[in-house]
Amino acid sequence: MQTPGFRRPAVNAKLEHMFLGQYRHTLDEKGRLTIPARFREELSGGAYLTQGFDHNLRLLTESSFEAISGKLSQMKTTDPTTRDLRRLIFAAASQVDFDQAGRILIPQFLREVASLESDAVIVGVGETIEIWSPGAWEAQVMRLRDVESNSERFSELEL
Amino acid sequence: MQTPGFRRPAVNAKLEHMFLGQYRHTLDEKGRLTIPARFREELSGGAYLTQGFDHNLRLLTESSFEAISGKLSQMKTTDPTTRDLRRLIFAAASQVDFDQAGRILIPQFLREVASLESDAVIVGVGETIEIWSPGAWEAQVMRLRDVESNSERFSELEL
């Protein structure tokens, strides 16, 4: 929050990594997907692709991935849920590189996880990026449009 | 948001963070919209465009947006509601820049959200700015003119 009466200098102390917006890109037969140019710089330090929680994929910056793996390591191995979570994240994860055109290669098994075929929706979700099949994303949007449930949830945020 | 009970020093003649009035501007084929000159200075530190609650768009200052995104980031990713909420806000948001003429580019998917075509109504609503399609705004105005229902609804507010 900003100090009252204080004006932020024009030299923008820009917001740390924030992925915003949604983009529909094609996925070629080789499984290559162009990542929106606006997202690339933030990922240039290294990018990790893993299975998401909702029939989608998550593309993480190196620091985000490290933060997650750190937390997972601290959790008790004796807890079955912990072991499942580790399998979900690590077994399905892969470090990805960009080619000159800003594309990443999505491994076959990850494409299957998210039912990706010829097109994909790339969604900025703050700290991370999600990759959806158009159909699954559409279903997700429809669910979110359910105004009734939304107003309940929104109230938590006091917007 | 302002600290409760804190009064801005009198040195500042005009009120800050106060967007007032309504303007009807054109939206060209490229999706560019001129923001009223009176609103620009306040947004010069960075502006964010997001989906509104009533079939419209909201244009926020950087600090307003930071307040929202800060709350979202603190929530647990493993909670499904958190993930939904983030998608609702972040996926439907976009950081926007001004060109030399004081225009912003409204991404295609956000134009669709608010049914924006060749014209838009830009409304100052105190802390934030709303962008409406002329039709939706007209309907909104009609509803507010319904004095009967208003007197009921607002009577509880002790203004």
Place this chain on the structure above:
DNA sequence: ACACTTTTTGCCACTTTTACCCACAATTAC
């Protein structure tokens, strides 16, 4: 080990989109 096929990877070129700039008209201020 060698030739041959298949897959992967990097590169280039085309098309579309976006950003940037300038000019004009209309409005507002002086």
Place this chain on the structure above:
DNA sequence: GTAATTGTGGGTAAAAGTGGCAAAAAGTGT
């Protein structure tokens, strides 16, 4: 009335996204 500001349109150069080609790598079978 004149000058400055504001809103609008368009043109141009740069960047982004896409598809395809070719070199490199990895497998495959004899």
